[in-house]
Amino acid sequence: MAGPTPEDVFIRHRRDIYRYLVRMTGRPDAADDLSQDVFLRVVRALRNGSPVGHERGWVFSIARNLVRDRQRSQRTGPVMVETFNEPATAGTQALAFGLAEALAALADDDREVFLLKEIGGLSYAEIAVTCTCSVEAVRSRLFRTRAALRTTLAVER
Amino acid sequence: MTDESRDELISAALDAEPVDVLALREALASAGGRDTLVSFVLLRAAVAADTAMPGAEPVVNMAAPRHPPRRWPVVPGWRVPVGIAASIAMLLAAGSFWAGTSWPTRSPDTAAVQAGPSSGGAAPSSATASSGALRLKDDDAPPTPTRVLRFTPGVDWHEGS
Secondary structure, eight states, X not given: OOOOOHHHHHHHHHXXXXXXXXXXXXXXXXXXXXXXXXXXXXXXXXXXXXXXXXXXXXXXXXXXXXXXXXXXXXXXXSOOOOOOSOOSOGGGXXXXXXXXXXXXXXXXXXXXXXXXXXXXXXXXXXXXXXXXXXXXXXXXXXXXXXXHHHHXXXXXX | OOHHHHHHHHHHHHTTOOOOHHHHHHHHHSHHHHHHHHHHHHHHHHHHTOOOOOOSSOSSOOSSOOOOOOOSOOOTTOSSOHHHHXXXXXXXXXXXXXXXXXXXXXXXXXXXXXXXXXXXOXXXXXXXXXXXXXXXOGGGSOOOOSOOOOOOTTSOOSTTO
């Protein structure tokens, strides 16, 4: 059975990869550049016949590594944030406005794990492999991040 | 069960990770546990409502290699665009036409004027120097005729006649 084509992978994951990258970098232009790099690597790997494994985890691993490389090369300080003024529903309106800033205030490791779960939809095991940590560490880090965001955003019923 | 362990259990259950079901029931039995669940659900909804979208164009065009757009049609083998080459050709043609009409030229008729000393005493048929039509320098004068033929009506001009 043939593996996925680059076009299929691009269509399936393009939007969520971009969302992940824009929340990790805080900059849509950087997210655009990194998105291109992600799918260029996907194309090269598929044409070379490299094993993919779990496709979504693999693509997000590439994205995560590129973000890390960019952070190391730029030695960034606080993440710049660009807010989006089009909240989706009334129930999450207040949350949407503050979410970008709250995410930017997180430590890189915590933000990374949170976004891999919430946007990437990866399992704890996949996140552990991607971030080279244990499943228990992923579970603990996710909980702490959610608790911090809840406090920052004052999320209430 | 502490509040922190309770909330961590609820967080893992929200992610569909394997948890102790009895412990989960105990966690959700408390108001604090239910508030935690709702707040985590709202947080997830806020992230899902994220409006960040990539641009309309594909991020990576994997169809064809990209080439810079050409603005001029170029004849193969030439580096000069056709439009500029045509303009140059027109200028050259116009210049040649102007050069041809304005430069003085020499023809055999106009050159047959005041000749040097001749052996047959033939009078030049064209204009002489005294006519004022054309005055030539000595080096422009035709060569001295070596033989003069005089044509007289009624006389057989064949040699030997």
